[in-house]
Amino acid sequence: MNIVVWNCRGALKPNFQSHVRELVRCHNPDVLVVMETRIGGDRAKDISDRLPFDSVIHTETMGFVGGIWLMWNADRVEVVQLAKTEQEIHVEVKVLLFNLSWIFTTVYASPRYDERQVLWENLSKVADLHNKPWIIAEDFNEPLAEEDKFGGRPVSINRSLLFKECLDKCNMVDMGFNGPKYTWTNRREIHSLIQERIDRFFMNPSWCLLYPDAKVSHLTRCHSDHYPVLMETNPRRPMQLNRLFKFQSFWLSDPSFPSVVKQAWGQQRDLREAIDLFSNQANLWNKNHFGNIFHKKKRIMAQLDGVQRAMALQPFSSLVTLENHLLKELDVVLEQEKDLWALKSRINWMILGDRNTSFFHVSTLARRKMNLITAIKNEVGDWLTKEREVASHIREGFMKLYTTS
Known part of the structure; x- marks a missing residue:
């Protein structure tokens, strides 16, 4: 609209x-x-x-x-x-x-x-x-x-x-x-x-x-x-580009993360190779270990619903055990979700109070809008507005910076 x-x-x-x-x-x-x-x-x-x-x-x-x-x-x-x-x-x-x-x-x-x-x-x-x-x-x-x-x-x-x-x-x-x-x-x-x-x-x-x-x-x-x-309300979506690697601070709270770091940096490699290896392995580990937090929460909620419906018909000790296990999993996922929203919004949640509020969702979306590049001016002063032109110009700029450094 x-x-x-x-x-x-x-x-x-x-x-x-x-x-x-x-x-x-x-x-x-x-x-x-x-x-x-x-x-x-x-x-x-x-x-x-x-x-x-x-x-x-x-x-x-x-x-x-x-x-x-x-x-x-x-x-x-x-x-x-x-x-x-x-x-x-x-x-x-x-x-x-x-x-x-x-x-x-x-x-x-x-x-x-x-x-x-x-x-x-x-x-x-x-x-x-x-x-x-x-x-x-x-x-x-x-x-x-x-x-x-x-x-x-x-x-x-x-x-x-x-x-x-x-x-x-x-x-x-x-x-x-x-x-x-x-x-x-x-x-x-x-x-x-x-x-x-x-x-x-x-x-x-x-x-x-x-x-x-x-x-x-x-x-x-x-x-x-x-x-x-x-x-x-629903503008034409921009072209999807490959995202740069981003280190997520909540990785540090997971006990299995140090092994990912050790695997990439534990052997003698040059700096560029070690950085590339760590980035790839950290992204893969994050995908496999954390997965999509929101999908995981939805899956756990669906399982809880099924268990609780079954218990309402005929309770079993195994169902009670499974419900307690799922509730613990849900607590972990909810905490990860809070950390993820607080990290994305770049707001000091300890000052602002409850982290899992619509404020963090909105501030994240607002920041994403402000960071979106829809037009860029080239060296001769012309504005580039087409998505592929903007992406190509940014890519060429990074290549020049990399080759001269």
Whole structure:
């Protein structure tokens, strides 16, 4: 499923309708949100009826600013309006193809500070009303940190903290992005140029677990001072490359691991040969000894279920023994799973408390998104975006580094 959100800065512009059609042609969104349309009532309905969507929700403008249109096609998604104000629309989205439902909130935060305060309060109240998967998107009119702004006055720490406090109450995580760093520009000369990242997608942990590969992209800006933003719940998967060897710290807790080290380093070999031998043997040992922890847990749970069903029909001492054995195996696997998630998330679990929580799952997924390379600039300044081009360029760089070292 694709969602495109765009602050169009006026739906009466001559090129507004043609640009919307171009966005639909290129990115095939199931839901399109345009904001700061600056018109409402019958005029808003008249223009939205000409666009390639059969359903729409409008909000009223705030004087001569604002106005949000949430549009969709009913044969692909079912959208139920929950609530709306001039600054927000809350809907429940049901993806018909997969029968999945979640909450979607689209926001146009007022440029006026007092009205933004009302929006933060409203979002915090919505968070208390449900525990469903939830995403919030679009123009928040407030940078979160100094790195989200170039030029102009420094970011207001007090206003950013109020924004962040609202996000924390809503249990929201920034989905990250691909593409240009900023989403708004004043389009001035360099000495007075201001750029900000104020158009965003946020998700709560349960939505992240529903769509772990979701991807946000800042599209090419034209016809507005805001970039359109595309969110894909199931983007085209990147090409699978051979993974580099990674040492896992939880190997050290296993008594059989020292023999793997001794076998690789116990005989006289050159450094390169010893490293290659250890990497291969450690990977093989890890696969055979630990296997897939999640599959192993699932298998043990299935065996426990079978044993407990049998005991309910006719208990035997052998079944009691087998259940105790499986419970011990499960404890070991659960501990390994906790260590694995804590290691992957690179978070100090002793500070944060319980390790096996959705926080670690989400932080791992978020880190994986940030580490994913989708584009790279070559020596002459050209951007390479095709997967094979990126992989080939990285491989050539490693080869040059290896041969010159």
